[in-house]
Structures are given as C-alpha cells and as structure tokens.
Amino acid sequence: MMKTVLNSAHQRHGARLVEFGGFEMPVWYSGLTAEHHAVRQRAGVFDLCHMGRFEIVGDDPIAALDKVVTQDVSRMKKGQVRYSLVCNDEGGVLDDILIYRLPDRLWLVVNAGNRDKLLTWFAERMQGAKVIDHSDNLAMVALQGPLSCSLLAPHIQRSGQRALADLGYYRIAAARINLTSSEIEGWVSRTGYTGEDGFELYIASSSAESVFDALLDLSEDVIPCGLGCRDTLRLEAGMPLYGHELSQHQDPISAGLSFGIALEKKGGFIGQQALEQINSDGPEQQLRGFVVEGRRPARQGAAILHQGQTVGEITSGSPSPTLGVAIACGYVASKIPEEARLKVDLRGKEADLTPHPLPFYRRSTETA
Amino acid sequence: MSEIPSDRSYLSSHEWAMPTDDGLVVVGISEHAAQELGELVFIELPEKGDEVQYDSQFGEIESVKAVSELNSPVSGKVVEVNTALSDSQDAISDSPFVDGWMIKVAPADDSGLTKLLDASAYEAQLHGS
Numbered sequence: 174m175m176k177t178v179l180n181s182a183h184q185r186h187g188a189r190l191v192e193f194g195g196f197e198m199p200v201w202y203s204g205l206t207a208e209h210h211a212v213r214q215r216a217g218v219f220d221l222c223h224m225g226r227f228e229i230v231g232d233d234p235i236a237a238l239d240k241v242v243t244q245d246v247s248r249m250k251k252g253q254v255r256y257s258l259v260c261n262d263e264g265g266v267l268d269d270i271l272i273y274r275l276p277d278r279l280w281l282v283v284n285a286g287n288r289d290k291l292l293t294w295f296a297e298r299m300q301g302a303k304v305i306d307h308s309d310n311l312a313m314v315a316l317q318g319p320l321s322c323s324l325l326a327p328h329i330q331r332s333g334q335r336a337l338a339d340l341g342y343y344r345i346a347a348a349r350i351n352l353t354s355s356e357i358e359g360w361v362s363r364t365g366y367t368g369e370d371g372f373e374l375y376i377a378s379s380s381a382e383s384v385f386d387a388l389l390d391l392s393e394d395v396i397p398c399g400l401g402c403r404d405t406l407r408l409e410a411g412m413p414l415y416g417h418e419l420s421q422h423q424d425p426i427s428a429g430l431s432f433g434i435a436l437e438k439k440g441g442f443i444g445q446q447a448l449e450q451i452n453s454d455g456p457e458q459q460l461r462g463f464v465v466e467g468r469r470p471a472r473q474g475a476a477i478l479h480q481g482q483t484v485g486e487i488t489s490g491s492p493s494p495t496l497g498v499a500i501a502c503g504y505v506a507s508k509i510p511e512e513a514r515l516k517v518d519l520r521g522k523e524a525d526l527t528p529h530p531l532p533f534y535r536r537s538t539e540t541a
Numbered sequence: 542m543s544e545i546p547s548d549r550s551y552l553s554s555h556e557w558a559m560p561t562d563d564g565l566v567v568v569g570i571s572e573h574a575a576q577e578l579g580e581l582v583f584i585e586l587p588e589k590g591d592e593v594q595y596d597s598q599f600g601e602i603e604s605v606k607a608v609s610e611l612n613s614p615v616s617g618k619v620v621e622v623n624t625a626l627s628d629s630q631d632a633i634s635d636s637p638f639v640d641g642w643m644i645k646v647a648p649a650d651d652s653g654l655t656k657l658l659d660a661s662a663y664e665a666q667l668h669g670s
Contacts, residue, residue: 189579200579200606201579204579204580205579205580205605205606206580206605401579401605401606404606405605468582468583469582469583469585469603470582470583470603470605472608491605491606492582492605499582520601520608
C-alpha cells in the first residue's frame with residue numbers, strides 16, 4: 174500500500190487509516206460526524222496527495238487534451254478550472270477530473286485509483302502531447318468550510334496584490350504562501366469536493382507536512398478531516414464519486430453531468446459519437462436522489478424496486494449528518510416517473526424511498 | 542486499548558460470550574470491534590425465541606461507513622434482546638462489555654462455548670493482527 178507524504182502527520186493527529194485508491198489514507202481522526210459538521214460550519218483540512226496531479230506538455234497541449242476529454246479546453250480562460258470526464262469510445266467514464274488552465278501550462282487532477290489507468294490511456298490515445306506525473310513531488314491539501322477564506326487570506330499573497338477573497342469559484346492562481354517559517358511558492362484554487370467554500374493548495378511535497386500542520390494551527394476551529402466525511406459531504410452536495418456513480422459502464426449523461434460535456438466541440442473527442450447518441454435518444458436511466466425511510470442507510474448495490482420489480486440500483490448511501498436522515502442516490506430507469514413510489518431492498522427488508530432533488534445540500538451564500 | 546475482561550470468552554470475529562449465574566450466556570462485541578466500526582447507525586438483532594448458531598450470523602451492525610456481520614459465539618435460543626440498542630447504538634461504542642450487550646441466549650447442549658478463545662488468547666490475536 175502506498176503512503177502519502179502526510180502519512181506520519183496523520184498518525185500524529187490520531188487518524189484511523191484505511192486503504193483507499195491504493196493509498197493508506199485517514200478515514201477519520203476525531204470522528205466522521207464531528208468532522209463533517211466542522212466543514213459545514215467552520216473549516217477542515219484534508220490530505221489530497223493521493224490524487225493524481227498531471228501536466229500535459231507538447232507543442233499544443235490544449236488541442237491534444239481536447240481530443241481525450243469531454244470538456245472544451247480551448248474555451249477555458251487562463252486561471253480557470255473546469256470539471257471534465259475522460260470517456261472511452263462507448264461513452265463510458267474512465268475518470269472524472271479537474272482541468273486547470275494555468276497561464277503557461279495545463280494541469281489535471283485525477284482520482285487516485287485511476288492514475289495508472291489514465292497514464293496508460295493518455296499515452297495510447299493522446300497525440301502530439303504527453304503526460305508528466307507530478308503526483309509525488311507536488312502535494313495537494315485542502316482547507317474547506319465557511320471560515321476558509323478569512324482564515325487563509327492573511328497568509329496568501331497573489332500577484333498584483335489581489336485578495337484571496339477575489340479569487341473566483343473554480344479559479345486558480347499562483348501564490349506565495351506564508352503559513353510556515355519560510356515563505357513558499359505554490360498555487361491556490363477555489364475548488365473542493367464538499368459543497369462548501371474552500372481552497373486547495375498545491376505545494377512542493379517537501380513543504381506538505383509543515384503546511385498541513387500550519388493550516389490546523391490557524392484556529393481552534395480547524396480540524397483534520399478524513400475521507401469518511403469527504404464522502405458524506407460530497408454525497409450531500411450531489412457530487413459523483415468514481416466507482417459509485419461513475420464507471421466504464423456508466424455514461425456521464427445519465428449521471429446528470431452534461432455540464433462537463435461539450436458535445437458540440439470542434440474536432441471531436443473520444444466518446445463524442447456515443448454521447449451524442451445517448452443525448453439524442455435520451456438516457457435509459459437517470460441518477461436520482463432519495464431520502465431513505467428509517468435509520469438504516471441504503472448502500473451501493475441495493476436494488477431499487479417499483480411495484481415489486483427491480484428498476485434501478487443504489488450507488489451511494491449514508492446517514493446525512495446535515496439533514497439528519499439517511500440519504501442515497503442511485504440509477505433508476507428513466508421511464509419510471511420521478512414521483513413514483515419506490516422502495517429499496519435492504520438485504521431482504523424493504524424501505525420506502527422518498528425522491529429528493531439533487532443536490533441534497535446547497536450552501537446559502539455562493540462565492541464570486 | 543483497555544483491559545479485555547477475563548470473565549468471558551471470545552470469537553476471533555470479536556464477539557464475546559459471558560455465562561451468567563442463571564445459566565444464560567450474554568453476547569456482545571469487544572471494545573476493539575466497537576472502535577474499529579466507528580460511529581454506529583443501525584443494528585439488526587434476532588427476536589426473542591429465535592435460534593442462533595455458533596459462529597453463524599445472528600445480526601448485522603452498521604457504521605456510517607460499512608455493514609458488518611454479527612456472529613454468535615454460542616448456539617441456543619434467544620431469551621432476551623437489548624431492544625434499547627435499536628434506538629441508539631451509543632451503548633455499544635461507550636460500554637461494549639457492559640451496557641452494550643446484545644442478546645442473552647439459553648445455550649444448547651452443543652453450545653460451542655468450549656471452542657471460544659479465552660481473554661489472553663483473544664488479546665494475543667489482537668496484537669498479532
């Protein structure tokens with residue numbers, strides 16, 4: 174099992190460590206629910222070093238990348254971050270990624286478990302450019318929660334004296350970071366996987382542990398947060414997780430991710446024809462959200478029933494710390510009306526599913 | 542890790558069985574198991590009168606993250622169920638060896654109890670794993 178550069182920090186902070194995406198990662202420190210509430214109400218720090226950080230280099234890296242991702246990279250402005258899918262020829266999802274268009278280069282952040290698969294895929298299918306894997310030398314930590322901006326802003330200097338607060342949602346900027354004894358150079362983006370305001374910092378791996386500790390020292394309101402609450406936070410926020418809502422056998426249109434697909438993109442991309450077909454026919458199934466009756470969570474793989482017939486399957490489910498009920502999402506055949514009375518088979522016992530719009534949670538104040 | 546009580550015996554899957562003076566066997570899970578599970582959200586236990594089998598599933602326990610089987614350390618008939626656990630599983634997390642008991646069983650003749658690990662053998666298993 175691989176370890177991130179923050180592994181010893183996790184142990185110092187009392188993490189329970191589990192395997193995720195090939196890495197030994199913290200699932201929680203103080204407890205999942207407390208960490209979840211900290212991010213919703215104050216701020217939490219996450220180790221994201223397990224994710225893959227790639228750079229695309231070549232004569233025209235934007236054009237090369239455009240052929241292998243669903244988003245239209247050529248239309249991205251410098252400093253912009255965009256969500257995208259990487260699809261196979263059938264429109265199945267190989268990964269969901271973030272694309273970062275920096276002033277002078279092009280970055281991707283990909284899921285930990287898909288790093289090797291994508292490196293191989295890009296090597297085979299991307300022409301005129303190649304991938305440099307910076308995952309080991311470039312660390313990634315997140316500060317997420319409503320206090321993130323006020324806590325972090327005094328320690329971040331952007332070029333031109335621009336304030337951190339003015340960094341827009343899904344924007345990235347170079348920054349000098351004064352969190353530790355010596356100033357370090359890095360990047361900061363206003364991105365996250367929690368549904369809260371927050372930032373992700375990209376710094377040299379050699380600085381990762383001191384930055385992680387310094388973020389925790391910003392305030393007593395900041396606590397270390399594990400992947401357990403990252404999952405419940407993203408589920409409430411209606412964000413898909415690869416291996417649950419997304420797979421090579423699942424298209425992104427059914428998953429409600431059309432905002433990440435530029436079907437009209439000039440020059441085409443892998444999976445475009447298949448996705449156009451699904452889009453014009455209408456997807457056969459749809460990702461829907463539910464509140465599950467009772468206390469028992471519905472888990473991935475549980476059958477969704479309509480009048481005794483299986484019409485779908487749960488992809489993710491958990492108690493929702495914010496809503497105080499069990500929530501779940503899953504694919505349901507499109508022909509089943511949204512208001513239909515559905516049930517879920519919880520290992521032999523049936524529970525009612527009440528349809529709930531996605532996302533389950535939306536923060537009250539949007540950032541710029 | 543606190544003391545592992547020596548007044549009872551254990552399955553390697555972390556359930557304990559404690560004989561009582563009135564000939565019954567109380568069943569629960571160890572503190573190690575409770576800590577491994579984390580925050581609990583649901584438990585399914587058998588009903589009074591149900592039969593349970595040694596080293597076979599008698600219920601399910603769910604944490605925020607996962608579902609786990611509960612295996613019976615004893616064969617016999619369930620005579621009492623800790624029904625308070627269905628509303629809140631806090632007792633399992635806070636007091637797994639006392640308040641977090643799950644069922645009381647009238648053991649069958651071939652109860653399986655003699656096959657269980659004693660406290661020191663169970664402790665050795667925890668440290669070996």
